[in-house]
Amino acid sequence: MGNITGKIICTGLGPGDPDLISVRSDRLIRAARHVAYFRKAGRPGQARLIVNGMLASDVTEYPMEYPVTTEIPFDSADYRQLLGSFYDAWATRLARLSETEEVIVLCEGDPFFYGSFMHLYSRLHGRVEIEVVPGINGMTGCWTATGIPITWGDDVLAVLMGTLPEDDLIRHMQGADALVVMKTGRNLPKVRRALARAGRLTDAWLVERGTMDGQRVIRLADADTTDCPYFATVLVHGNGRRPRVDG
C-alpha cells in the first residue's frame, strides 16, 4: 500500500453472506487500511457486520452515522437539509483522506442500485479518483432464497419501492410480469393491499434477511405485516415463455 496518491474505492458487499462478496472486493477489503461505512447511530451497521473478521488489525474505521433515519419525514425540507449536509461533510473528509490514502467504502448490495454511497459518489465524481466495484444486489439474494427463478423469456421485471403511493404500486404491479418491492418495513400493509387489489397477492413471497442468518421465506398472504424488519423484500416471480417441460 503506502500509495503516494490515493483513491476511493466503493466495494459492493452483496446481499449479506460474506461468501457472496466478489473476489475483487474481498481482496480489497482484506488489504484495506482505511474503511468507511454508513450506519445508524448506536448500531453496528449492516455493512460493517458483513465484513466481520475480514478487516486487518491495523485498519482505521470511519463509521458515517446518519444524522437522522426515520425520525422525521423523508420528504421534508429538514430531512433533505440534514442529509445533504451530512453527505457534503463526509465527501469532503474522504476526498481529503484520498489525496494520500486508498479508502475503501463498504456498501451493502450493489453501490449503484439504490445505495447511500451514490450520494457521496455524486459529490466526489470528478473531484477525486473514484472506482466502484459492483456487488450482487439484495433482491438477487432474496429470489435465490425462494428457490424459484425470478424471470423467464420475455418477462418484464418491475422494481418498486414500498414508499410509493398505493395507486402507483397497483398500476406497476398490474403492468409487469415479475415484481420486486423493496423498502417495505412500515409500508408492508400498503404493499400487501396493493398486491391484493392488483390480483397478485396469492403469488407474492416475503423474504426477510435473504442469504443472512435468520433468513425467512414465507408467502406474503401468511405474513404478519405489522411486524416487518427493514431487510424484507416482496417478490412475485415471472412465468414467461419457455420450452415445455416433459415429465
Place this chain on the structure above:
Amino acid sequence: MGNITGKIICTGLGPGDPDLISVRSDRLIRAARHVAYFRKAGRPGQARLIVNGMLASDVTEYPMEYPVTTEIPFDSADYRQLLGSFYDAWATRLARLSETEEVIVLCEGDPFFYGSFMHLYSRLHGRVEIEVVPGINGMTGCWTATGIPITWGDDVLAVLMGTLPEDDLIRHMQGADALVVMKTGRNLPKVRRALARAGRLTDAWLVERGTMDGQRVIRLADADTTDCPYFATVLVHGNGRRPRVDG
C-alpha cells in the same frame, strides 16, 4: 472431493470479469471435477471463457451445445420442441452424474435472472440435490460501466427484453423511471425507435461487453444500430428523489 452422494451446484459467474465472481463460486469452480456449461455449437461459450485459467487440470468438461439458437423463430413449435428435448436430455445426464459426483454448472450473470440454467433447474428441482449460488447480473456490470448510478430514492426500474413488441416497449418505457433493455442484438433498431417514441432516446446508453475486454459505452443516439453484438444492453438511468448536492 470423492463425495459418496453428489449434487448439482449452479454457480453464477457475474457479468464477465472473472474478478467479479463471488468468493464462493470462485472456490467451487477451482475445486470442481465436473463442469457443465451452455454454448453455441462451434463457439467456446461465454461462460467457459470467463473461467479460463481457473479449472483444475483433471476436470471433466460437459459443453451443452444448443441444438438451435437464432436459425428458426423462438416462438415456433419446432424451436420449443428442439430446446425442450435438449434440456430434457441434459437434465437426465446431469442428474445421473450427480448421483455420485458434485457437478458444477457455470452460468453467466445470475442463474435465476433470465438464465438458460433455469430450464435445467425446473426439470431437476425435487429430483436431485441442487444448489444455486447467485451472481452479479449482467445489467449491474453494464450500469457500473457507465459510471452513473441506475436508481435513486423511489425510482421505478423496468427490465425489458428487446424481443417485446414495440408498443409494449413504449408503454413500459413511459411508465418507469430507470430502464434496462436486454436481448437487444437484431432488435436494436426497434428498441431505439421505441425509446425515441417514448421520449427517452436522448438519455439512453448502449453498453457493449460490460466489464469485459472490449467494453464500449456510448450514447444510443450515436450508435450504429445495424451492427450490435449480442452482449449489448441499453440503459436509461433514473434520477429520483435525493438530498440536494451543494457545490
